[in-house]
Amino acid sequence: MLQPDNQDHEREKTMMLRASLVLFAFGLIVLAYLFAIGHPDWFVLRPVSSASAAMSNVAAPNSAVYGIEEIETGSDQQSANNAGSGA
Numbered sequence: 001m002l003q004p005d006n007q008d009h010e011r012e013k014t015m016m017l018r019a020s021l022v023l024f025a026f027g028l029i030v031l032a033y034l035f036a037i038g039h040p041d042w043f044v045l046r047p048v049s050s051a052s053a054a055m056s057n058v059a060a061p062n063s064a065v066y067g068i069e070e071i072e073t074g075s076d077q078q079s080a081n082n083a084g085s086g087a
Helices: 002-038 050-058 063-084
Strands: none
Touching: none
């Protein structure tokens, strides 16, 4: 008769320990989540090196088009200035 009582007691202790660990893990996950939503800048991808930063800037949307427009606008203005000056 002592054997079943001892097994039940050990099973209860094991279940209590397991429940405590699960509750502790859940609390840590909630704490990590609350810290993470308070710091959204942690999840912004940034280039690691200067070379990757340069490639990232070149590959940005409209960067090539903007550069071409700038060059064309500058050359058009120069030609208009040269034509207007009577040269």
